[in-house]
Amino acid sequence: MNETASLESNLDNKSKVEYHVSNIQETLDQPIIIFLGESLFKQILDTENGKYELINAQSPELLINLIVNWNTYYSKKPEAILLSDNVLSKLNAEKLEKHKKNSSFKTVPLIVFSDRKNEQTKDLARSIGADEYFHKPIKFKSLIPRIKFYKRLKEAGFSKEDSILNEDKEYSMYFLKRTFDITVSLSILLLVSPLLFLTALIIKLESKGPIFYISKRAGTNYKIFDFYKFRSMQVDADSQLEKLKETANQYQDGNQFVKIKNDPRVTRIGNFIRNTSIDELPQLINVLKGDMSIVGNRPLPLYEAQLLTTDEHAERFLGPAGITGLWQTLKRGKGDMSAEERIMLDRIYVRKNSLLFDFKLMLKTIPALIQAEKV
Structure with a gap:
């Protein structure tokens, strides 16, 4: 000794x-x-x-x-x-x-x-x-x-x-959640209809192209559906993506996800509606259709979803696709967000999956709506 x-x-x-x-x-x-x-x-x-x-x-x-x-x-x-x-x-x-x-x-x-x-x-x-x-x-x-x-x-x-340490839970869209989704999405669409009309008019006047950006997304159980947003970028934005992924992607650790910081493809009105989350409002139509829920894991573009097929990554698709969720409330606009952290947050949401937890996340979403960063 x-x-x-x-x-x-x-x-x-x-x-x-x-x-x-x-x-x-x-x-x-x-x-x-x-x-x-x-x-x-x-x-x-x-x-x-x-x-x-x-x-x-x-x-x-x-x-x-x-x-x-x-x-x-x-x-x-x-x-x-x-x-x-x-x-x-x-x-x-x-x-x-x-x-x-x-x-x-x-x-x-x-x-x-x-x-x-x-x-x-x-x-x-x-x-x-x-x-x-x-x-x-x-x-x-x-x-x-x-x-x-x-x-x-x-x-x-x-x-x-x-915690992610807790036991797995299988997801199923239960009656109360679906009822809540229909009630909330329909009420918000009726309430903000003047804003939707004004936004659509300004987008049409500012630049040529469609009012809505429609893309294929993978949601619950990898179900593919048409995802609606107000168009906030130039019409040829998708063709510029590959080059930007190499130089300006916020996620650099494995590159499963893509988010461009200070995206040069964004229009002037696009910058405003993205920072105020107005561009997300058309997703309420997806909620009414049953493609998504108000709260859940973000549906992913197909080029991202096809990279997440291992058992660990695939778990995130066992929950509902949603407009807002756990990672948005904790990480949105944070430059140090990693793809690994985002996947873990998605997995935790799948395991929690309760209406009470959804209410908790909705309350935490409010201060996250106005972003500090242009991402």
């Missing part, structure tokens, strides 16, 4: 925390990650040239004490808590959740790692309120977007019940 281990063995839990943390100098510009489990230390030791400060909690008791006394030693919250599966059975789930709720750790993601898939381990991970359970190797660089994703999800007010 070395000198440090010998000293720590003679300290009580609170003193161990004080001793442990006092030997770690906080660097204000470095994010902090707490981990527990020696196998994890080997995986995340190379943390992108020291961009992250790692704190080894050393034991389940010390982890809980570290959470309780965190604000005494640090001025900022950690980015995440990473746990190896072999420590789960030793953790007091009730005590861990209690102290997380009563501290600044409420929005800190908790992620469990295992060498292989194990349902018992998954159940333990769920019991301690974990946000994710990994049962295959993952590079630290790939882990960071997941951590940011769950951190943003929790900060937006979504609970562990919204």
Whole structure:
């Protein structure tokens, strides 16, 4: 036993925390990650040239004490808590959740790692309120977007019940949701009919071409349908897309999705109706037809949908296609949005799938309607 281990063995839990943390100098510009489990230390030791400060909690008791006394030693919250599966059975789930709720750790993601898939381990991970359970190797660089994703999800007010860790649910369009969709879409169309007429007139006067942009989209169960929007771009916009995908696509991580920042194809009136979401109003016709729902996962252009056919990606198509959804409320207009985060948000929506959750998302959609960025 070395000198440090010998000293720590003679300290009580609170003193161990004080001793442990006092030997770690906080660097204000470095994010902090707490981990527990020696196998994890080997995986995340190379943390992108020291961009992250790692704190080894050393034991389940010390982890809980570290959470309780965190604000005494640090001025900022950690980015995440990473746990190896072999420590789960030793953790007091009730005590861990209690102290997380009563501290600044409420929005800190908790992620469990295992060498292989194990349902018992998954159940333990769920019991301690974990946000994710990994049962295959993952590079630290790939882990960071997941951590940011769950951190943003929790900060937006979504609970562990919204986590992707929860069991799969099959989607079916139930009566109440369909009734709600018809009532809301018809009411809004009647209410904004003068605005629809005025928008159509200005589009026709400003540039040659059709009033509506109609494209083929893939919705629930990959069903293909005609998707309606007010035309906000030049008539030859589609022919310019391939070149713009290479130079201006906001999604650069695998390129499953395409969203052009400061799109040069957008007309003057198009810029206004996109930033105010007026261009989306004709999709209420799709809702009335039954192609879409008010709330759901965005129907994708066929060139995007054909890239998302693996089991993990295909899950997003098990839910309803919608005008607004989970990723719009959390990520719309954010330059750091990744395709991976968007897919995870879509999968979470499929698993939640309830009218109450739809109401919650509709309320969160209102402040997201006016975008800060031209995307």
